[in-house]
Amino acid sequence: xxNNFETVIGLEVHAELNTKTKIFCSCENRFGAxxxxxxxxxxxxxxxxxxxxxxxxxxxxxxxxxxxNCKINGVTxxxxxxxxxxxxxxxxxxxxxxxxxxxxxxxDILMGDxxxxxxVTRIHIEEDAGKLIHDDSFDGxxxxxxxxxxxxIEIVSEPDLRSAEEAKAYLETITTILxxxxxxxxxMQEGSVRCDVNVxxxxxxxxxxxxxxxxxxVNSFGAVYRAIVYESERQMEVLASGGTVHQETRRWDDAKxxxxxxxxxxxxxxxxxxxxxxxxxxxxxxEKIAALKASLPELPTAKTLRYVKDFGLQKVDAQLLSVNKAxxxxxxxxxxxxxxxxxxxxxWVLGDIAKLLNEQRIEITDTALTPEHLVSMIExxxxxxxxxxAAKTVLEEMMAKDVEPEEVVKEKGLAQISDSSALAGIVDxxxxxxxxxxxxxxxxxxxxxxxxxxxxxxxxxxxxNPATLRDMVIAAIEKL
Amino acid sequence: xxxxxxxxxxxxxxxxxxxxxxxxxxxxxxLDRIAAxxxxxxxxxxxxxxxxxxxxxxxxEKIAAGEEIAPLAGIPIxxxxxxxxxxxxxTCASRMLENFIPPYDATVMEKxxxxxxxxxxKVNMDEFAMGGSCENSYFKKTKNPWDTSRVPGGSAGxxxxxxxSCEVPLxxxxxxxxxxxxxxxxxxxxGLKPTYGxxxxxxxxxxxxxxxxxxxxxxxxxxxxxxxxxxxxRDKRDATSRETSLGNVVGDVKGLRLGxxxxxxxxxxxxxxxxxxxxxxxxLRSLGAEIVEISLPSxxxxxxxxxxxxxxxxxxxxxxxxxxxxxxxxxxxxxxNDLYLSTxxxxxxxxxxxRIMLGTYVLSSGYYDAYYKRAKLLQNxxxxxxxxxxxxxxxxxxxxxxxxxxxxxxxCDDPVQMYASDVCTVTVNIAGLxxxxxxxxxxxxxxxxxxxxxxxxxxxxxxxxxxxxxETAVGxxxxxxx
Numbered sequence: 001x002x003n004n005f006e007t008v009i010g011l012e013v014h015a016e017l018n019t020k021t022k023i024f025c026s027c028e029n030r031f032g033a034x035x036x037x038x039x040x041x042x043x044x045x046x047x048x049x050x051x052x053x054x055x056x057x058x059x060x061x062x063x064x065x066x067x068x069n070c071k072i073n074g075v076t077x078x079x080x081x082x083x084x085x086x087x088x089x090x091x092x093x094x095x096x097x098x099x100x101x102x103x104x105x106x107x108d109i110l111m112g113d114x115x116x117x118x119x120v121t122r123i124h125i126e127e128d129a130g131k132l133i134h135d136d137s138f139d140g141x142x143x144x145x146x147x148x149x150x151x152x153i154e155i156v157s158e159p160d161l162r163s164a165e166e167a168k169a170y171l172e173t174i175t176t177i178l179x180x181x182x183x184x185x186x187x188m189q190e191g192s193v194r195c196d197v198n199v200x201x202x203x204x205x206x207x208x209x210x211x212x213x214x215x216x217x218v219n220s221f222g223a224v225y226r227a228i229v230y231e232s233e234r235q236m237e238v239l240a241s242g243g244t245v246h247q248e249t250r251r252w253d254d255a256k257x258x259x260x261x262x263x264x265x266x267x268x269x270x271x272x273x274x275x276x277x278x279x280x281x282x283x284x285x286x287e288k289i290a291a292l293k294a295s296l297p298e299l300p301t302a303k304t305l306r307y308v309k310d311f312g313l314q315k316v317d318a319q320l321l322s323v324n325k326a327x328x329x330x331x332x333x334x335x336x337x338x339x340x341x342x343x344x345x346x347x348w349v350l351g352d353i354a355k356l357l358n359e360q361r362i363e364i365t366d367t368a369l370t371p372e373h374l375v376s377m378i379e380x381x382x383x384x385x386x387x388x389x390a391a392k393t394v395l396e397e398m399m400a401k402d403v404e405p406e407e408v409v410k411e412k413g414l415a416q417i418s419d420s421s422a423l424a425g426i427v428d429x430x431x432x433x434x435x436x437x438x439x440x441x442x443x444x445x446x447x448x449x450x451x452x453x454x455x456x457x458x459x460x461x462x463x464x465n466p467a468t469l470r471d472m473v474i475a476a477i478e479k480l
Numbered sequence: 481x482x483x484x485x486x487x488x489x490x491x492x493x494x495x496x497x498x499x500x501x502x503x504x505x506x507x508x509x510x511l512d513r514i515a516a517x518x519x520x521x522x523x524x525x526x527x528x529x530x531x532x533x534x535x536x537x538x539x540x541e542k543i544a545a546g547e548e549i550a551p552l553a554g555i556p557i558x559x560x561x562x563x564x565x566x567x568x569x570x571t572c573a574s575r576m577l578e579n580f581i582p583p584y585d586a587t588v589m590e591k592x593x594x595x596x597x598x599x600x601x602k603v604n605m606d607e608f609a610m611g612g613s614c615e616n617s618y619f620k621k622t623k624n625p626w627d628t629s630r631v632p633g634g635s636a637g638x639x640x641x642x643x644x645s646c647e648v649p650l651x652x653x654x655x656x657x658x659x660x661x662x663x664x665x666x667x668x669x670x671g672l673k674p675t676y677g678x679x680x681x682x683x684x685x686x687x688x689x690x691x692x693x694x695x696x697x698x699x700x701x702x703x704x705x706x707x708x709x710x711x712x713x714r715d716k717r718d719a720t721s722r723e724t725s726l727g728n729v730v731g732d733v734k735g736l737r738l739g740x741x742x743x744x745x746x747x748x749x750x751x752x753x754x755x756x757x758x759x760x761x762x763x764l765r766s767l768g769a770e771i772v773e774i775s776l777p778s779x780x781x782x783x784x785x786x787x788x789x790x791x792x793x794x795x796x797x798x799x800x801x802x803x804x805x806x807x808x809x810x811x812x813x814x815x816x817n818d819l820y821l822s823t824x825x826x827x828x829x830x831x832x833x834x835r836i837m838l839g840t841y842v843l844s845s846g847y848y849d850a851y852y853k854r855a856k857l858l859q860n861x862x863x864x865x866x867x868x869x870x871x872x873x874x875x876x877x878x879x880x881x882x883x884x885x886x887x888x889x890x891x892c893d894d895p896v897q898m899y900a901s902d903v904c905t906v907t908v909n910i911a912g913l914x915x916x917x918x919x920x921x922x923x924x925x926x927x928x929x930x931x932x933x934x935x936x937x938x939x940x941x942x943x944x945x946x947x948x949x950x951e952t953a954v955g956x957x958x959x960x961x962x
């Protein structure tokens with residue numbers, strides 16, 4: 001990386017909305033159906049058909065506008081973007097040109113200890129195109145029109161991002177917000193979130209922007225990172241060797257790890273935007289705009305900062321919690337019960353619970369676990385009724401079925417044994433079986449006590465109180 | 481004795497209910513008449529005998545079973561070939577859609593079918609409704625029943641000729657710049673261009689979406705009223721449609737102030753047309769109307785605004801005909817660009833290509849502000865001017881066309897002159913108003929002259945009432961013997 005240059009990045013993020021039906025017709029809006037089964041004369045653009053705007057699309061877009069602190073244009077219109085392509089049945093895409101539904105917003109992203117404010121130029125609504133299918137098993141190209149008319153929002157950032165890391169963090173925050181609002185599945189791997197990346201470089205300290213290149217087809221968080229690193233290095237090399245960067249559109253090939261020129265500025269298409277005469281000016285009332293704002297949940301960045309401030313969580317833990325709305329909601333519910341330390345709950349949610357969820361590739365809402373049960377379990381640990389080790393077994397049971405922790409403890413005999421008279425025999429046997437460890441301890445390697453306590457725990461099948469056992473082990477060795 | 485095919489829809493509906501005639505007899509009379517005169521008129525692109533007979537049979541069965549029948553049940557109708565008819569070819573008189581069979585009905589067709597109307601077929605038009613003479617059809621040239629060496633007007637020339645030649649009592653057309661009113665005037669019948677939004681456009685193949693409206697044709701005002709009231713009203717599939725219904729068409733002009741805009745009677749309007757329209761205005765005055773002189777100074781600009789806006793929208797609306805999914809497909813062995821180029825070069829006729837090029841130009845970057853944007857501003861000025869005029873009068877009287885029907889081929893080589901003949905009709909579309917055309921005399925060659933009455937938005941009832949008042953006073957409109 002050349003240290004004399006600065007990278008300037010802007011992102012255009014397309015997100016498919018998860019409305020029940022498509023944007024202009026009553027076809028079901030669903031991913032993964034048999035090809036050409038979710039289309040009708042309207043989304044196929046057959047002669048004589050007309051679009052009618054789905055109000056749900058407007059509501060979802062306005063929510064996103066509020067989440068990104070935008071001004072909402074209550075009176076707006078839809079425009080036709082004209083171009084020929086086989087996946088676009090009308091040969092125009094209904095989009096928004098000069099009056100987007102939302103504009104002049106920003107998004108705060110967390111970069112280490114810094115909060116970076118990234119400008120959001122606009123958010124507009126538009127329809128998706130179909131999908132072209134190329135395959136070696138047949139000649140030519142096939143088209144699946146299921147995706148035609150799937151509602152999209154396009155979120156355009158200001159050129160405020162300065163590194164691949166920032167761009168990745170911005171995109172991750174956007175997708176998290178989409179999930180928080182419940183308006184998109186936000187799955188980059190299924191194409192429900194897609195990204196075009198604008199990159200330019202300039203000498204450090206310069207105030208004017210360099211010539212930018214736009215990269216299309218950047219379809220994962222990792223690809224965004226790699227594409228930006230590649231492209232900024234390419235441009236820096238061009239400039240460093242005295243050359244000129246040309247404005248062009250490039251296609252990112254993630255497999256090959258490089259971008260290829262698609263078209264230069266001279267070939268830029270004239271989309272001949274004009275207001276769609278089939279769709280009149282549409283109005284979102286001030287009351288509606290206010291009601292949608294009031295309906296927003298607490299957003300991830302705010303959550304993270306609150307967790308750090310109110311509960312003293314590490315920022316990295318707070319971020320890990322808030323990046324997943326389901327887990328963050330669960331955490332909040334546990335804390336709201338007010339019966340245990342927030343930090344303890346966070347440790348369980350980010351530790352054993354996350355591990356079990358990741359192993360099974362499920363979400364917390366897919367399990368039987370309730371905040372009440374988790375908190376009750378933590379209380380059992382705090383009271384000394386069960387050990388942390390036994391609690392793991394209790395947790396697994398509570399995730400599998402709706403059961404009180406006390407019940408699991410009883411059923412599985414997991415109650416902790418703190419009575420020293422009941423443990424004395426076990427301690428004696430462990431010391432007798434491990435003479436080398438005892439000898440080591442006596443020579444001053446006192447940390448072997450941990451090993452011996454562990455052996456005792458094992459012998460009690462996790463039920464022994466580790467603190468009691470520890471005291472007993474040390475006392476017994478010293479008596480020897 | 482009056483032949484069955486000569487009766488109006490209103491008369492036929494009464495005769496059906498009185499069981500003086502069956503729906504099948506009416507349909508056979510219409511099909512026989514088509515067989516007899518179609519060779520001279522050439523109105524039809526598709527005749528749907530089987531569908532017509534099946535519909536008629538259904539009506540007769542309902543009557544026999546003592547069931548209530550709808551107002552238009554059993555009445556034959558011809559449909560302009562740009563209105564989608566499920567299972568019946570809808571070609572827009574273009575090679576591009578020569579074999580296009582829509583899998584759905586236009587909303588107007590759903591409404592009419594629900595009334596058990598008898599569709600006799602699809603009728604000729606200028607390709608994609610672009611033209612004023614019906615000569616831009618890829619398939620055939622329709623003739624004017626009053627003189628078969630002359631054009632029927634356009635674009636809905638097939639609809640007007642079918643009604644004027646008594647092949648059917650009713651027809652549907654569409655009007656973007658005069659396409660219902662012009663052929664109604666040339667063929668001596670009644671044609672209504674409804675207020676923009678009064679009739680659903682769902683299923684009408686788009687030419688210029690902000691100007692297009694479906695409208696009814698008939699030989700009498702009552703028939704046009706009957707058909708209009710069956711098709712108007714809001715449709716949830718057309719965001720630009722509005723709820724509306726037809727009131728009582730009383731046929732009275734007493735106390736109405738009728739405005740005569742001097743700009744519609746200037747240079748370029750033939751002396752015979754002017755004289756006829758003035759005479760008709762005088763007649764309406766004698767029937768109790770007040771005639772007031774008004775001015776619409778922006779009239780001259782309406783034509784330019786119309787051709788810019790309509791071509792711009794057309795260039796986008798017609799872009800979907802790319803040879804990929806349906807319709808004519810050109811060279812499929814070359815590149816994607818070869819397919820587009822060959823499909824659109826060979827599939828469209830000259831006039832359609834001219835408008836697509838014009839429309840593409842006016843929307844292009846660098847020209848948008850100078851043309852499209854200014855035309856849209858002009859549209860607002862014109863609409864406001866006409867709205868202001870309606871504070872001085874209740875309706876406006878003008879000619880429909882500068883001349884009567886011209887000869888086939890007469891204006892084909894001069895598109896600008898052809899465009900100029902729309903001068904009296906485009907303002908109605910630009911301002912989204914209703915306008916009616918009805919016969920008000922004939923020229924020295926015996927060709928019909930039409931009068932246009934323009935009203936404020938959703939004043940269809942008033943316009944039909946004025947037309948009916950005139951029709952009654954003159955003892956009905958003449959029908960051409962063929």
